[in-house]
């Protein structure tokens with residue numbers, strides 16, 4: 055069962071009443087997200103990630119394409135869709151002189167929660183998101199991390215089936231990000247929430263997402279698990295060697311794609327480490343070269359990102 | 365059978381409660397913002413008091429009769445009430461422009477009726493306060509009792525002012541949703557001009573004929589006309605109050621539709637997102 059089923063979504067922004075400027079933000083995106091999955095959207099700045107999330111969340115109307123969210127049409131059944139999803143973004147902003155409980159109560163009421171149920175819900179979310187000590191602080195005096203957590207708390211008010219997170223850990227310190235990621239993972243585990251997130255942090259995508267779509271210039275460029283993407287891009291593995299004597303070179307060995315020397319180490323990029331490591335060692339052994347150090351690295355998603363964004 | 369009827373009842377009640385809750389959300393927010401900010405309190409007191417004082421002193425200088433003075437003061441008071449109340453309606457989107465939080469409320473399953481009616485109720489509250497305050501001031505400082513006609517006419521006048529304020533406020537919201545935050549300052553001008561044409565300080569009959577036509581299309585004109593008839597100024601229109609209400613109903617629907625269309629357009633052009641970052 056798909057939580058999101060989008061076919062051929064396109065969106066062009068048109069600015070200016072006279073002398074129109076056009077920006078193609080999405081150019082025929084098709085995407086399916088399984089229920090209960092954590093799905094990551096990756097891509098360079100201006101790729102169209104936020105635009106795509108906004109269309110799924112009914113904040114923006116697509117120019118073309120058919121989009122079903124939780125089995126409902128996002129354009130025709132927008133109100134019903136809104137009841138069942140929510141969204142938090144890393145650069146969210148709320149009324150400057152209201153306090154966290156007031157902000158949460160306001161949005162809670164918009165979802166029809168009132169009275170004691172509302173108070174209970176707000177208290178619970180303030181506790182879960184560790185905002186309890188800051189109950190009386192006006193919004194514009196909260197730190198970035200607290201603002202972000204408040205945005206997350208707001209997005210959980212209606213206990214959504216589908217949650218969109220637009221760069222949820224933007225500007226957070228590593229410790230807070232880690233805890234937030236853990237919490238997001240627990241949302242899926244404990245409540246079966248479907249989560250779609252955008253991020254620029256590869257660690258985040260690798261750690262959290264079952265599936266990743268790489269989007270560039272308004273098109274889906276590649277999709278799959280983090281492992282799939284790495285394989286697809288054929289970046290190769292890296293074998294770093296420190297040899298004695300240090301000037302021995304193996305550039306002509308089979309499977310070697312590149313060789314770079316730095317700080318006494320030579321890094322060989324090979325097609326598949328598990329096959330090439332024994333071959334290289336054998337050859338070095340035969341030549342009587344001493345291996346002082348060896349390191350084998352798989353490329354991480356960061357390398358994939360840099361490669362794809364090119 | 366009985367079960368299904370009970371269920372229908374229960375669902376209708378739930379729906380009604382959700383409606384009321386969403387309206388209440390905007391009312392509470394406007395109240396919180398109003399009480400949190402001393403300048404808003406200042407705004408509530410300052411301009412109406414200054415307005416009524418200057419106009420009152422002017423009537424004294426011109427040695428107007430009590431009736432003539434009442435005529436002008438009523439216009440000034442109505443203007444203060446409408447201004448105050450419409451500001452509250454407009455705040456329902458202006459706060460979100462200022463705080464760049466627009467998308468969150470349109471992400472929720474609400475209609476624009478919740479937003480406008482919710483903030484309007486706070487506007488009614490503040491408008492009533494302005495009326496009592498300026499009316500009291502007029503009675504105390506200038507010996508003109510604007511409450512004289514009694515409860516019925518007073519309620520009709522206030523209803524007219526609040527309806528006008530709703531229409532003006534919703535139009536301002538629509539303009540802002542259409543042009544974005546930069547329209548905020550420009551949005552007040554044309555609407556206030558139209559209001560000024562409704563014969564605040566003078567009978568509509570003294571207006572040049574083109575302006576008089578515009579005045580006849582403004583509901584407030586009729587509400588002022590009927591209220592002033594209690595102070596010895598014969599009404600220029602048959603069924604003035606009724607005409608006022610009918611006109612208001614038309615404009616209420618038109619402005620509601622305008623805001624609906626503006627929000628729809630903002631969703632299409634991406635302005636809704638731009639107002640949130």
Ligand SMILES: Nc1ncnc2c1ncn2[C@@H]1O[C@H](COP(=O)(O)OP(=O)(O)OP(=O)(O)O)[C@@H](O)[C@H]1O
Pocket residue numbers: 067068069077078079097098099100101102103104105106633634635637638
């Ligand atoms: N509301 C808008 N009005 C006009 N143009 C827009 C709007 N929102 C986005 N764009 C344009 O559409 C393109 C895609 O933007 P989008 O915000 O979706 O990118 P993104 O992938 O989220 O980027 P980032 O990683 O920087 O957040 C960009 O060229 C941007 O300038």
Ligand SMILES: [Mg+2]
Pocket residue numbers: 103104105220
């Ligand atoms: Mg973005």
